[in-house]
Amino acid sequence: MRFTAYIRDRLFCIVTYVTFFLVFWLMMVAFRSPVSLMRAFALLLFFLAAANLSWDYLRKRKFYQEFLYNLASLDKKYLVLETIENPGFYEGQIWHEAMYEINKSMLEHLKGYEESIRDFKEYIEMWVHEVKLPIASLLLMCHNNRGALEKKYVEQIRRVDSYTDQVLYYVRSEHTENDYIIKEVSLADLVRKTALKNKDDLLENGIDFSVEHVNVCIITDAKWMEFILNQLVNNSMKYKKKEDSSVIRIFAKQDADKTVLHVWDNGVGIAAGDLPQVYKKAFTGENGRTHAKSTGMGLYIVKQLCNKLGHGIEISTIAGEYTDVQITFTRNDYYFRD
């Protein structure tokens, strides 16, 4: 709160004082009052005006400065009302009460949204579990009626299953409180499960699937990591080149302090201009235009989960040649000590 700005704001009041003073001065000259009385009167009037203005200025300054300072230093600005005391002047009180009401109604409004989002997420999670049942029975039916149904039916059911999984992990990636258990997990086990899950797709597409050096223990959540691996392998399959001899290689490299898992494929790669944006929600880029199936959600969810689990993720790629996704697990001696 600047003094000059305050004075400018009070200009009308000051002009009134000055006019009042001039009128009295002229009257006293007209009535031939003694000069000393006139001087005393002028002095009195001046001090009265000055005292009045500065008292008002000071009490307002105290309030507004505290308010502005708190506002600037707060992370969540909407909480500023909680940090200031009730102002001691009338306009301030009106303002304070109004702000309080506005704040309250806004919070209630937000609360409503929060609840509806949480309800919706809970519903989605439940729905995913429900929808897994018909998917499971469909798979069993296909298996029991082999010969009558071709493998391509199973493939489509698998796709439905994988998209349903994506929904589940998307919902989970946004609220962390949902359970995950970080413990020592065999990387070979995770790779094996992922491979088995995608076996039919890989064989059907004639993709050469090779796994090396994965006999490592990593610290992660098995379910989430399995989902991440599954997404990456699915991406590799989705963005393979049209011609044959597609290769997916999964291998791990170990350092003193970290293990890096590589998911390498010789697919279409990612255009250099798209690379910085692949983790953005719903970003599809160059490959999204050429591949109809892109949703732009896969890598976004993978990145979110990696962040939650504390794994690093990096992609090195040359468009038209290869894509190499690297996931970094830091080793933690605390867990290995025994």
Place this chain on the structure above:
Amino acid sequence: MKRILIVEDDVAISAELKELLQNAGYQAEEMTDFAHAAETIAAANADLLLLDINLPGLNGELLLREIRKTSQIPVIMVTSRTSEADEVLSMSYGADDYITKPYHPTILLLRIANIFKRIDAVREGTTALHYRDVLVNPAKGTLVREAEELLLTKNEMIIFQLLLENQERIVSRDALMTDLWDNNEFVNDNALTVNISRLRAKLSEFGYPDAIETRKKQGYVLVR
């Protein structure tokens, strides 16, 4: 014949599971009364239990704990829930395996076969496998007949073992492939064909020329 009890409230899945298990040569029964689940299970006296976690009116994990008080029957938990906590809880209550829906039917059968294999090995106190007059030694990867020894590669041994476990029955290419992949051998279709013809050639050289028969569009059979 091994008897498997299916504890699953979804009628469609339960029926299909039953058919799947029967086709695989097991005797399968569905449980329909969940009110007295623990007693019914005890009375059924099955060889293995497929137990769903979400059951009407009760929780599969708690039911498992109840069962474990009186019985050591092998239990595979089957569930559509995919949280790590459920798995840990199930295993700590004494489940032998844990599979999430929708499972691959071949994988489910493989898991069941593995559990029975383990139990039978313990029961007989030996892991010796025999084919005709040959002793099969999976750990060494050899077939032994008196002083003679036939060396098999890892893939060939995996294939031979699965055929041996299902002697006289058709083993599909898919089952063989799944078993190989489950053992971290990620081979493709061609490699499987090559491995089988190599195994055939080796067996034939060892004195069993017609051991493995091909059933067109169905799979392979190891004959006695």
